[in-house]
Amino acid sequence: xxxxxxxxxxxxxxxxxxxxxxxxxxxxxxxxxxxxxxxxxxxxxxxxxxxxxxxxxxxxxxxxxxxxxxxxxxxxxxxx
Numbered sequence: 001x002x003x004x005x006x007x008x009x010x011x012x013x014x015x016x017x018x019x020x021x022x023x024x025x026x027x028x029x030x031x032x033x034x035x036x037x038x039x040x041x042x043x044x045x046x047x048x049x050x051x052x053x054x055x056x057x058x059x060x061x062x063x064x065x066x067x068x069x070x071x072x073x074x075x076x077x078x079x080x
Contacts, residue, residue, distance in 0.1 A: 028065055
C-alpha cells in the first residue's frame with residue numbers, strides 16, 4: 001500500500017521548513033506526488049510568493065528527462 005499525500009503531509013505539519021521526500025519512478029510521476037505538488041503550489045497569473053523549489057537526487061539518467069520536465073512544470077507558480 002503506497003502512502004497517501006495526507007499521510008505525507010501529517011508527517012511534516014507543524015515543522016516549518018520541513019517537506020516530505022517525494023519519490024518518483026524512472027519513467028513517471030506517481031499520482032500521489034502530482035496531487036501533493038498541485039495541492040501545495042498556489043497558481044498565479046503574475047510571479048508572486050511562495051516560490052516553489054525542488055531537487056532531484058540520484059545518479060544521472062536515473063530519472064527520465066520527461067519526468068524532470070513534468071516536475072519542473074508542477075513546481076511553477078505562474079499559469080502559462
